[in-house]
Structure formats: structure tokens, C-alpha cells
Amino acid sequence: MFDIKDLYQEIIVDHNRNPRNFGIIDNADKIIEGFNPLCGDKLKLYLKTEGQNIADISFDGSGCAISVASASLMTDAMKGKSINDAELLFNSFHNLITNENGADEKSLGKLAVLAGVKDFPARVKCATLCWHTLHSAITGDKETVSTE
Template structure:
């Protein structure tokens, strides 16, 4: 049976308590805000690109453990990656949480796989994907804040 600790794994609790890449990047080539009006979660992403590589990324804001840990793990997972690779990771991650039919190679996802338990809680999927939707808009050059609704 699914245990609540499969959702709140040690890695998630740790990244919530001590989020990585937390704080403003100064200077930041791009910044974008994302928020979830249903629950009040709010984060800002800061990004620097070196050609098509994500040379640096950080975030700040507030939210539940799932949203903070997800943003922390995302920044860790894509720093140094190409924009194209980040897009692939986004697709895999999104399907991991929303498409129960698709078989995902969890081993290939690295630490992000710890968020797989969120799929058991559909109302919490937006907490985990807020940072990713914000990232995608940021990479696309959007300026309007991202809302989950």
C-alpha cells in the first residue's frame, strides 16, 4: 500500500527545509513569477543562459513542501543542461505526474523521481509542476506571470 512517506520522502523534506539555489540571481538575464491562485503558492525564477545552456538558475518564494522541493530539485536537475534537454526533462516529469499509462524510466530521471508519489494526489500535481510551467514560459521568453489556473 502507498505510504504517506512515499510522498514525503526524506529528499523532499530535506529540499523543503534547505532548498538549493534559493535566492535572487544578480544579475539575472531573465526572471519570471509563477503563482497558484488556489493555494497562494508563489515563486520567482531567475535564469542566466550561455548560448543555449542554462548556466545558472535560482528561485525564491513561498509554498508547500512539494512546491519548494520541486523547484529546488528542478534547479539542481537542469543547471548546466541545454534548453532542449531541459524541455525533455519537463515532458518526462510532467508525464510522470499526470499520465498514469505512460511507463517512465525512473532511473533516468535522477532525483526528480522522488516526486513520483505526487501522482497519487491529483490535487497536489500543480504544486509540483508550478516551477516547471514557470520555467517553460521563461525559456520561451514570456514576460507575463504564470498562473496554474
């Protein structure tokens, strides 16, 4: 049995209540939508890139606490990162919440608070929606990302 507080840690509750980087970037050069048809979570990512760097990033949409906090934390972590670093972080995060052996939590910083999600398999997609959306925005292969 898991303590529900392992999932809903204070940082997650806070980022859900006051999501960072929430809103539209007017001069975004990439806008991509993510959608989870199972629960109806919708998310839009706005990216402003400068060369190989993410100069600015924001999101809007609606979703559960896990998906909103995850997007808030992710956008915080991505600001100023190179696209290459962003992809590396994407892989580390994915390992964190799917791989029981865990990931390099140090490199993930605050993002590691979402580690509790791995004990709630039904919620993994909530936490990864924004990441898959970002991944698609970077690789540019789809206009809308679906978790299904």
C-alpha cells in the same frame, strides 16, 4: 490507501527544509513569476543563460513542501543543461506525475522522488508550478505563469 511517506520522502522533506539554489541571481537575464491562485504559492525563477545553455538558475518565494522541494530539485537538475534538454526533462517530469504508465525514471534521476505526487491529484499543481514557470521562461511567452 497511500502511505503518506510515499509522498513526503526524505529527499523531499530535506529539500523543503534546506532548499538548494534559493535566492536571487544578480545578473539573471530572465526572471519569471509563477503563481498558484488556489493555494497562494508564489515562486520566482532567476535564469542566467549562455547561448543555448542554462548557466545558472535559482528561485525564491513561498509555498508548500511539494512546491519548494520540486523547485529545489528542478533547479539542481537544470544547471548546465541545454535549453533543449530542459524541455525534454520538462516533458519527462510531466509524464512522471500525470501519466499512470509512468515515465523514464532513469533520465529523471533524483526528480523521480516526486513520483508519489501522482497518487495525490490535488497536489500535482504544486509539483508542476516551477516547471511551468521554467517552460515559460524558456519559451518567453508570458511574464507571470498561473496554474489556473
